[in-house]
Amino acid sequence: MKKRRKNREQETGKDSEAGRTTLRSTMGPAESSAMDEQSGKSHAGRQTRPGLQPLLSPRRLVLLMISAAGLWAYLYLGIGPGDLLPGTGQAKALTGFFSRALSPALDYESGFVARDAAPLLLNALDAARRTVVFAAAAMSLALVAGVVLGFAGSKSWRDLQGRMAGGASRHLRIRSSGFYVAVRMLITMMRSVHELIWAVLFLAALGLSNLSAVIAIAIPYAGTLAKVFSEMIDETPRDAARALSEAGASGGQVFAFGLLPRAIPDMSAYTLYRFECALRSSAVVGFFGPETLGKFIKLSWNENHYGEVWTYLYALFLLIVVVDWWSGALRKRFAA
Amino acid sequence: MSERELKLRGLRDERPRNLFTRWSLAAFAALVAYSWNSGEFHASQVFSQQHAANALRFLTEITPYPLHGRAFDPGIALKWALELWKAHAMEALAATLALSLAAIVAAGLAALPMSLTAARNLAGPEPFIDSPRAPGWAARTIAAVVIGLTRSVLIFVRAIPEYVWAFLFIGIWGFGPWPAVLALALHNSGILGKLGAESIENLERGAPTALRGIGAPRSSVAMAGVLPAVMPRFLLYFFYRWETCVREATVLGMLGGVSLGSLIRDARAANFYDEMIFYVMTAALLVLAGDLLSGLARGCLRRGN
Structure with a gap:
């Protein structure tokens, strides 16, 4: 070559x-x-x-590697499209489930319902409300921790601390880099463990309650928010921050007035996107006990009440659509 | 009031404000306040003497069991870890990786055509260039149906989490890799399709407009003008979603099946908390490795453009 x-x-x-x-x-x-x-x-x-x-341009190389990796994966798992052809039992479940897609249940499919049970639609509404409540609670915890860790783990903060320490004290500069590395490690640890694994850990250590489920969701979400926030903070132009710092502002002031205002639109847009994800996580956490949508999807499915399953699926769908529309509308305004 | 204060006040009044943004912020704050006051959460659910005792017991049980009742010996711990790795973890790790790869490739293949039919500029009644006559009602209706249908499918499949899809598919097909692969592929094709459609809508109009201007049919505009231009973006999203696929693949095993999640679930059910922690850490390392690899690939792609 x-x-x-x-x-x-x-x-x-x-x-x-x-x-x-x-x-x-x-x-x-x-x-x-x-x-x-x-x-x-x-x-x-x-x-x-x-x-x-x-x-081989880089892009072709990447495409080639993706194809090879995909091929390996299917061979390793030993699956082919033929396995998807349903046997008789599978065909029954398959058609039973998908035939109800356009006719979700409006009332319980079996007569055996507790006398004081709410009507199905009200129950779905309440489960949806609880899903939102769990997601909002988890998100509020994650947001506080994510902002703090995101700032502490940003390169801007490290450099700022280093500069404040000046050339005079090497000791202080080392300390600020050490702090940076420690925070980054904490962030990585929090987000490398999936929220459901955190939930299982809490289940084993404390027993799963509503609050521990919320904390289980909040931990990896805080890690992810912190990672993305720190990147956003580092990507904002530093001119204003530098000017403030040279005018004698303290580290906190430089951050609050020089960097934060510019990063906020991106950060809020991302937070809303994560809220959408939190809704899904909070629905899924229901599989482990809390009475969010996931729990009722599981219960109805186990009874083969496919219509009810679709009712709960559509409830989740509507929640996501609303948040999706909301974050889209907000992003448009930020961009303008 | 001094002149300086007046000026400051003037600047403050001129700052960009938006009613919708403010209401959104207030609504979100209200939602959070309501959540914490909804009666679902009590501090006693986590912070009590009972819980503290449980947590303490848990902490003593997560040390490898050959080390129980003796001083920490790294040799014994290492031997224990290696045995677990050889007996179970290695295989589950490879299976988890394979699940994520199989799923993301399927998701990418499904999402690419869907992002074409979901993009309003390409799938609209008049792609990229206005014809002198307004499009007929038939053309408009067909375009609206195609775009609307694709978008609804995309948003529905991504609204349902992987875990729920996997639960339903296991109910249909039984245990095995396919339910997990299908679930991951379905959810992620919804996300990739949406992101792909957005990228197409944000493309520079030059090349496709020129193609359309010399009379290229829609399919040629898509193949020659749109796909090559959108590919770099799409690949970036592909790798970003692969990261989450690895994360989710570790968990889907908890429903039964082949990934690390099944080991974690079984270890918990048997109260082998030391093994459980070992598998959790293996899963975390896999997620970390996936992040690094995907970061490398994305860097390579960025430099290539």
């Missing part, structure tokens, strides 16, 4: 260009093709031939 490039350069003449080949060969294919374009522009008529572009 290297040799071919060199030949090409020499064919096109100009000694000065040949001198660049060493530089080019050290670069990745993408950068060098960008340079080809540039030189093509500046020396019109001496454009490089497209046929000589590297065979």
Whole structure:
């Protein structure tokens, strides 16, 4: 490849260009093709031939690797489309379930219902309300922890602390980097464990209650929020922060007035998106006991009451649609 | 009032304000306040002497059992971990990885065509360029139906969490990899399809408009003008969703089946809390490795563009 490039350069003449080949060969294919374009522009008529572009662009390489990985996965799991053809028992469940997709139950499908049970639709409404309540509670905890950790784990904060310490005290600078690394590790630990695994851990350690379910959801959500917030804070332009810092503002002031206002639109949009995810998580946590939508999906399914399952599925669907619309509308206003 | 104060007040009055944003914020705050006052949560559910005792007992039980009643010995702990790894964890780890890969590839393949038919600029009655005559009602209706239908399917499949899909599919097909793969693929195709459609709608109009202008049919505009341009974005989303796929794949095993989740569930059911913690940590490491790998791939793609 290297040799071919060199030949090409020499064919096109100009000694000065040949001198660049060493530089080019050290670069990745993408950068060098960008340079080809540039030189093509500046020396019109001496454009490089497209046929000589590297065979595997990064994108093709990635696509190839994805295909290989996918192939390996199906072979390893030993599954093929044939396994999806339903046997007789499966066909019954399959048609039984999907035939009710457009006719969700409006009332309980069996006569055996506790006398004081609420009508199905009211029960679905109440489960949906509880799903929202769990999600909002979890999100409020996650938001507080996520903002604090996100700030503490941002590069801007580390650099700010380091700069405040100045060149005078190496000890302080090391301490701020140490603090940064510790916070990043905490964030990573929190979000690498799935909320349902946290729920199982709480189940084993404390017994699962409504509050521990909410905390189980809040921990990984706080980690994810903190990670994304810290990236957003680091991506905001630092001009205002620098000006404030040079005018003598304290670290907290620089953060609150120099960095935060610019990062807030992105952060709120992301928070709403995570709220949508929290709704799903809080529904699923119902499988482990709390009376959110997941619990009733499980109960109705186990009784083969497919129509009721669809009622609860549609309730969850409506919740998500509302939040999706809300966050979309907000994002549009932030962008404007 | 000094001139400076007046100016400050003027600037304050001029700041951008938005009623909808404010109401949203207030509504969210009210929702949170209501949630904590809804009577569902009490501090005693987590903080009580009983709970503290349980937690303490739990903490003593998560040390590897060969170490119980003796001083910590890293050699014994390592041997214990290696045995668990060889006996169960390695296989479950590979299965979890395979689940996530199989699912995300299927999701990507399903989402790509759906994002084409969900994009309002491409699937609309007049893709990219206005014809001199207004489109007939038939063309408008067909476009509206296609876009509306695709979008409703996308939002429905992504509204239902992977875990619920997997639960339902296990009920239909029984235990095995397919329910997990289908569940992950379904939910993620909804998300990838939505993100893909949004990227198509935000594309620069140059190339597709030019193609359309020289008379290319919609399919050619899609294949030659839209897909190549949207591919880098789509791949970024693909890897971002693969990360979550790995995360979810670890958990789906708790419903039964092949991933790390099943080991975690079984260890908990048997009260082998030391093993449970070991599998939890294995799962966390897998998620971490997935994040790193996906970050690398995304960096590579970004540099390629």
